[in-house]
Amino acid sequence: MNCQLNRNLQLLKVVPPVLGGFKPSLAAKGNPTGGMNLTPSLPALDLFNEYAKTRHCTLEKTRILHARSLQTGWLPSTLFVANSLLGWYCKSQAMLDAVKLFDTIPEPNVISWNTVISSYNDRFLFEESWRFYRRMHASGFPPNDITYGSVLSACASLSAPILGELVYSLSEKNGSFSSGYVRAGMIDLFAKNGRLEDAFKVFNEVNCGNVVCWNSMISGAVRNGQNSVALHLFQRMGREFMLPNTFTFSSVLTACGALEDIQIGRAVHGWVIKCNSKDVFVGTAIVDLYAKVGDMDEAAKEFNRMPVRNVVSWTAIISGFVKKDDSVAALKIFRQMKSTNERINNFTITSVLTACAKPDMAKEAIQIHCWIVKAGFHLDAVVGAALLNTYLKLDAFDCSEMLFSEMDEIKNPGIWAVMISSLAQSHNSGRAVEMFRKMLQEGQRPDKFSYSSILSVVNCLHLGRQIHCHALKFGSVFDLSVGSSLFTMYSKSGSLQDSYEVFEQIPFRDNVSWTSMIAGFAEHGCGKQALSLFRDMVSAGNKPDQNTLTAALGACSVLQSLHKGREIHGYVFRAGLGTESFAGGALVSMYAKCGALAFASKVFDMLPKKDQVACSSLVSGYAQNGLLEEAVVLFHEMIASNFKVDSFTISSALGAINSLDLGLQVHTLVTKVGLASELSVGSSLVTMYSKCGNIVDCSKAFDQIDEPDLISWTSLIASYASHGKGEEALQVYDHMIEKGIQPDAVTFVEIISACSHAGLVERGHSCFHSMTRDFGIEPDNRHFACMVDLLGRSGRLKEAERFIDSMPIDPDSLVWTSLLAACKLHGDVELGKVAAEKVMELAPGRSGTYISLSNIFADVGKWKEAVEIRRRMSRIGVIKEPGWSFT
Known part of the structure; x- marks a missing residue:
């Protein structure tokens, strides 16, 4: 035998x-076997x-x-x-x-049952594992700790916390709940399903002396992004004299890397050295830690010391160099990795492709692409998306479209999202919309990234509503990123009511969504609603960050509410953000826009580090409040301190300049830094040259703007109008209409004013009626005042009086002042007296009205009446401000 x-x-x-x-x-x-x-x-x-x-x-x-x-x-x-x-x-x-x-x-005994259940788990057949456990339970066979732990692991992988809770309840009933293996399985189950608080309850039920439970809790916290909690648990673990193992070290080092906490990370690294740990996962975590904090020299040293490396180790060091923007070193490490015949995965390749996504790395990108095809990774959707993104960042749109057309086998929603997102980021909105439509035509269902990307470039309310309906149909509208993109789209399109309705429907709101909605209200002049929403955010237990506070301060600027602004300043101070340059710049801007220049200057002086935002805000504040010299001096200090000036800063500085010589110097700087074609800068240059009386350079500055908008066109029209060049102003207006630019109310004020200065009465009448007839703009007192001025300058005083009487709204002091000026010009005493009385009634403290009426009487020799007007001024306390000049 x-x-x-x-x-x-x-x-x-x-x-x-x-x-x-x-x-x-x-x-x-296990179960007794009898004989x-x-x-x-x-x-x-x-x-x-x-x-x-x-x-x-x-x-x-x-x-x-x-x-x-x-x-x-x-x-x-x-x-x-x-x-x-x-x-x-x-x-x-x-x-x-x-x-x-x-x-x-x-x-069969318990080993028989456990062997099959655990083997199903090892092969990722978690549903079969659960079915086999149900069979075991139905047979009445009592499980042991190993059984419960294996089944809980299957429930965690199946994302079935309810089933897991039932199993854990049975383990408690059978006395196995105190087992570290069972409790670790339940902690892991809750953590994998985002229920960290429930995981803590299980962890704290019994004082655990098992390192497995501690590891499950720490890794669960890391998995849920609660890295500070993970470090706190690790410290508590040390206080309870629980020795960590390699799994503990790798989880804690991962938390340190995520928090970029190099101090604790070095301490843990020292403990690893003391324990003489050679574990590959711990070594990888150490390399990843130093890579994430940007210390690539130390990361490379630790990588070279590793006796054994895996694909994660190689990917960590490559990703570190990519993050450090050292593409050459990243590609060098990748070549070394290939020479060792180490297995390469799609994460490694995506990191390498990110390194190649730079204008000077196009040749290397093509080489990597060839290797990808040779190695067979071109059929991987993740690699395909990364490769597509690389070509798009290289501005190789022909290559990217060719690659995209060849991706039929792996063209999933993620690939489409990359294409749409890249087109959106390159401001190619037309192509992005076309790509989104093609995606729908091919029967693909957009993911949240596709929706968010396309909504970011939609500026047509009709199209935005269609996309909203599509997202609503498939339930994507309740995703935070899609919902935020939707209400931002409505806000940009001017439909604040729709924007707010979408915002209210989002089930969970983060700081970004709150901030976007607050900023949307503030940008549309709804400061009260913005501040009300800010209060709701704080009441809901959300902690505002710098972006939120900046949006709230912007709302205070809209309302010009110094009181509310100071309240938020107090909140900023309590939150410890007052010295942050970002929040500090917002505070400077708020005080400046509220006219509190002393406070603005004080906050600016208190900032430990002054950036261009704070400087630009103060320059703008000085300029808007008439402190032109202070604005110019601060702008000069910015240039002397080598601050990078942006279009906002230069526009603010140009607004304060009324000297042609200084304006030419700033224009030279603008040309040097390449901002002459910027919309805001170009418009400011037009206005500056107009103030300085140089209409030729004014036109040249306009011609330098790449794509002038309505503000730029209106600035040029206003410049011609103020210099009495009505024909030229009207030519610019006609050219603007030909370009498809729709005028607004301000444009018509300037156009009618240009007609008034040039004596073009009939053309002025035509433009006035065109406002409502062709563009749907209802005239206000500014337009009526311009029409009165147009008629009055041409001597049609009675017609101007009838025009005022026929106005659909009550004329304000500006309208009557225009008539008074025309009466003075043409010596109409009686009508001038009527106009003056109306102005005095509507604006009793204005000295110019009394002076104009007095001069009218003096011009026609009625000196007694002129003197009486002067005495009337003295009786009611109206004082004429003395004139002054630069000479």
């Missing part, structure tokens, strides 16, 4: 023993132990041994043989054979 077994053993050709075998005592644990034989004879035990020690369990060898066991009669009477064969079938990935064998075991 023994000789026959030895011959059979040689026939199996087993490899040298490595793995430990099953022990008879272990097999005996069943637990172990075979001693020679058979040697045979089975010998096979159990082999490194590889193949299906063929297992079936041979299974057949021999049936021949010799070991099965089904011997549970040791049955469990051993069961384990070998599972190791051979023959789960069907394993289950068939299990069904032949008359009285």
